[in-house]
Amino acid sequence: MPVTLKGTRVDRLLLLSGVSLIAVAWLLIQSFMASGPAVAAVYHGKTLLATYPLPLPGQPAIHFDAHGELGISEIVIDQDGARIAASPCTTQQCVLSGAHRHAGDMIACVPNRILVAIQGSAEARFDAIAE
Amino acid sequence: MLITGERPALHELEQKGRWLALLMLAIGLHMFEASLPSLGPWFKLGLANLVTLLALIWMGPKAAVLLAISRVVIGAFFIGTLFTPTFIMSMAGALTAAFVMIAAWRWLPGVSLIGISLLAALGHMLAQFITVESLFIQQTALFYALPPLLLLSSISGWLNGALAMYIAARLP
Numbered sequence: 001m002p003v004t005l006k007g008t009r010v011d012r013l014l015l016l017s018g019v020s021l022i023a024v025a026w027l028l029i030q031s032f033m034a035s036g037p038a039v040a041a042v043y044h045g046k047t048l049l050a051t052y053p054l055p056l057p058g059q060p061a062i063h064f065d066a067h068g069e070l071g072i073s074e075i076v077i078d079q080d081g082a083r084i085a086a087s088p089c090t091t092q093q094c095v096l097s098g099a100h101r102h103a104g105d106m107i108a109c110v111p112n113r114i115l116v117a118i119q120g121s122a123e124a125r126f127d128a129i130a131e
Numbered sequence: 132m133l134i135t136g137e138r139p140a141l142h143e144l145e146q147k148g149r150w151l152a153l154l155m156l157a158i159g160l161h162m163f164e165a166s167l168p169s170l171g172p173w174f175k176l177g178l179a180n181l182v183t184l185l186a187l188i189w190m191g192p193k194a195a196v197l198l199a200i201s202r203v204v205i206g207a208f209f210i211g212t213l214f215t216p217t218f219i220m221s222m223a224g225a226l227t228a229a230f231v232m233i234a235a236w237r238w239l240p241g242v243s244l245i246g247i248s249l250l251a252a253l254g255h256m257l258a259q260f261i262t263v264e265s266l267f268i269q270q271t272a273l274f275y276a277l278p279p280l281l282l283l284s285s286i287s288g289w290l291n292g293a294l295a296m297y298i299a300a301r302l303p
Contacts, residue, residue, distance in 0.1 A: 018249065043270050117272040
């Protein structure tokens with residue numbers, strides 16, 4: 001079995017097909033995401049708990065306590081984006097993932113069943129402010 | 132004390148020893164990956180899946196599936212996530228990857244370990260998202276984050292496949 005990074009013809013075909021499908025899906029999602037105001041949506045399981053617009057520079061940060069399966073996830077939404085500041089989960093991956101502000105970004109705390117999703121045209125909104 | 136019954140053949144013992152060595156390696160890699168900072172939700176390098184792939188080509192489908200299950204259970208026990216949602220996601224991803232590997236290895240002509248690893252990495256990531264969306268956070272918004280993570284999985288799957296070929300060529 002020769003060792004190479006190139007792979008066989010079938011491997012390359014699989015890669016091309018996979019990447020093409022992913023790229024199309026990504027473009028479709030981006031076009032869908034860009035149609036709306038930039039908001040941070042907080043979910044618990046099936047339930048939408050809250051929706052907040054991303055604060056503009058100078059506006060105060062928003063603090064929201066999301067009640068999940070294990071306890072309260074403390075969510076902070078400020079100019080840097082949305083982040084989970086504290087969580088009752090053991091791994092703390094959601095806290096460590098930091099702030100997110102790009103449309104399509106998300107922070108998920110699966111043990112506590114909390115999802116923070118950034119939706120809408122976050123980047124376009126910040127560009128407008130810069131002008 | 133008289134020991135009756137047949138002693139296992141040397142070849143059989145060697146196979147068992149080899150499987151256990153692979154399991155130890157897989158558990159170590161599983162825990163190493165869990166300690167690394169995440170590039171995205173539930174994205175890992177997939178090094179533990181590489182060991183499943185090696186078990187498949189050296190010992191067959193049964194050994195590969197058993198190895199995938201064992202390393203998730205034992206790894207979760209050591210990390211402290213046994214029977215938590217993280218464990219269920221990990222199990223779903225590892226089992227899907229193992230079955231995708233077996234299917235590609237058996238029925239996809241012309242594919243090398245690189246292609247098998249690529250498909251397994253994509254299957255692993257998809258299975259994790261579907262598990263989370265079905266069982267824990269029932270929001271389609273989850274899938275918005277999927278395309279970039281699938282792209283990263285394609286890269287890591289390809290590189291892991293090349294690494295598996297390198298190892299398989301040197302440890303026949």
